[in-house]
Amino acid sequence: MMPPANVAEHTFEQLFRQWNRKVYHFALSKTNSTYIAEETVQRVFIKLWHNLQTKDLDIPAEVQLFTISRSVLLDVLKEENRRYAVLQQFPEQATAQQDLTQIEYKDLLQEVEKLIAQMPPMRQQVFRLSRFEQLNYTEIAKLLAISKRTVENHIALALKTIRKSFSHLLWLFLLFFNSH
Known part of the structure; x- marks a missing residue:
């Protein structure tokens, strides 16, 4: 029997609050990449949400989180390795793609700056310190x-x-900031 939607949502919120940083630090400790760690957290909790919505809860969610985290991290690493391998096979295309990415990045950054300017002042400052100054949450x-x-x-x-x-x-935005 599937849980009612509000029970699954409440369970998910509790699990997210309790485990998101642990999943992030697990991925970060294995890869030393904030991009991969953030991507892993997002995918893990999407899968967990799907499990809570569609499956019987015979397996405790905490056990699912550990299994899902390992699996998702491996998937993300495989994707990154495939992308790297493709770029290595076609270095001239990789250079052209990087040039295009630089142009796209500048346009995207202008749009992101507009969005940031519309945020409350404290949120702007916190976001800039985190994403542009590379300070961690404790430092901020x-x-x-x-x-x-x-x-x-x-x-x-x-x-x-x-x-x-x-x-x-x-x-594109996340990729650029995590590669520089």
């Missing part, structure tokens, strides 16, 4: 004299705003 919290949880909330809301406007181009 100390610098701005706010809680780490407040920093997390500002980042989550800022990313949500950007995702809504740029869902089809967000990968």
Whole structure:
């Protein structure tokens, strides 16, 4: 029997709050890539949400999270390796793609800057410190004299705003910032 939607949603929210940082740090410790860690977290919780919606909960969600995390991380790493292998086979295309990506990046950055400018001042500052200055949440919290949880909330809301406007181009933005 599948759980009612509100029970699954409540369970998911609890699991996300309890486990998202653990999944992130697991992936980060294995790859040393914030991009891969963030991608892994997103995919893990999408799969978990799907499991909560469509499957009987015979296996505890925490066990599912561990299994899903390993599987998703391996999938993401395989995708990155395939992309790297393709770029190595066609170096002139890779260079052309990088040139195009630089142009797209500049246009995208201008649009993201417009979105950031529309955010509340504190959210703007937190987002810029995190994504442009590469400060971690603890450093930002100390610098701005706010809680780490407040920093997390500002980042989550800022990313949500950007995702809504740029869902089809967000990968480019994240890829560029995690490669530089």
